[in-house]
Amino acid sequence: QSALTQPASVSGSPGQSITISCTGTSSDVGSYNLVSWYQQHPGKAPKLMIYEASRRPSGVSNRFSGSKSGNTASLTISGLQAEDEADYHCCSYAGSSTWVFGGGTKLTVL
Amino acid sequence: EVQLVESGGGLVKPGGSLRLSCAASGFTFSTYIMNWLRQAPGKGLEWVSSISTSSNYIYYGNSVKGRFTISRDDASNSLYLQMNSLRAEDTAVYYCAGDLSSAAAAYWGQGTLVTVSS
Numbered sequence: 146q147s148a149l150t151q152p153a154s155v156s157g158s159p160g161q162s163i164t165i166s167c168t169g170t171s172s173d174v175g176s177y178n179l180v181s182w183y184q185q186h187p188g189k190a191p192k193l194m195i196y197e198a199s200r201r202p203s204g205v206s207n208r209f210s211g212s213k214s215g216n217t218a219s220l221t222i223s224g225l226q227a228e229d230e231a232d233y234h235c236c237s238y239a240g241s242s243t244w245v246f247g248g249g250t251k252l253t254v255l
Numbered sequence: 256e257v258q259l260v261e262s263g264g265g266l267v268k269p270g271g272s273l274r275l276s277c278a279a280s281g282f283t284f285s286t287y288i289m290n291w292l293r294q295a296p297g298k299g300l301e302w303v304s305s306i307s308t309s310s311n312y313i314y315y316g317n318s319v320k321g322r323f324t325i326s327r328d329d330a331s332n333s334l335y336l337q338m339n340s341l342r343a344e345d346t347a348v349y350y351c352a353g354d355l356s357s358a359a360a361a362y363w364g365q366g367t368l369v370t371v372s373s
Contacts (some may be wrong), residue, residue, distance in 0.1 A: 181359040196359035238358040242314040244302035
């Protein structure tokens with residue numbers, strides 16, 4: 146169960162769009178459309194933002210979108226807002242009912 | 256309102272044991288796959304264990320297999336994690352979480368801190 150690869154940090158200005166990548170292997174991201182993304186503010190529990198690669202749970206802003214191509218999944222946040230500043234974690238189903246996470250990406254809104 | 260409340264964390268010596276509990280309310284607990292996840296200080300999330308409805312299927316991450324045991328009591332809407340042979344690297348905030356879909360936890364507790372240190 147090797148970890149997925151995410152950039153340590155990304156940044157953007159209010160109103161801009163940013164994309165966070167999440168690279169796995171053919172055993173996890175590449176084999177299943179079961180990638181999820183979590184937003185985590187400091188000292189808080191994670192919040193599910195995207196599941197099944199591109200689906201948004203009820204109540205999540207449509208500024209958040211997800212996609213997947215091959216072994217890489219991506220989270221795009223459009224119209225950046227100050228409250229989007231947080232850590233973002235990707236996760237993939239890895240077979241045999243196991244999950245694997247990335248190391249997390251710190252988003253800074255400039 | 257969905258609520259998950261973890262308890263049972265604390266300071267324990269290496270080799271010791273601890274039992275975490277998670278009390279659920281606001282949703283039909285018995286129909287959800289439940290999970291334990293953890294986050295070491297300053298690190299990313301790590302999946303620990305999952306338990307299916309009716310406890311038919313149980314899975315563990317490699318780092319805890321053979322030492323941790325997940326269980327549930329649908330009558331009391333509770334999830335548990337028995338942790339034995341604890342190591343320093345088990346130090347983390349432990350979260351219980353309910354599945355929306357495979358590898359997608361929609362409901363989260365606030366977490367409980369486990370510190371393994373002599």
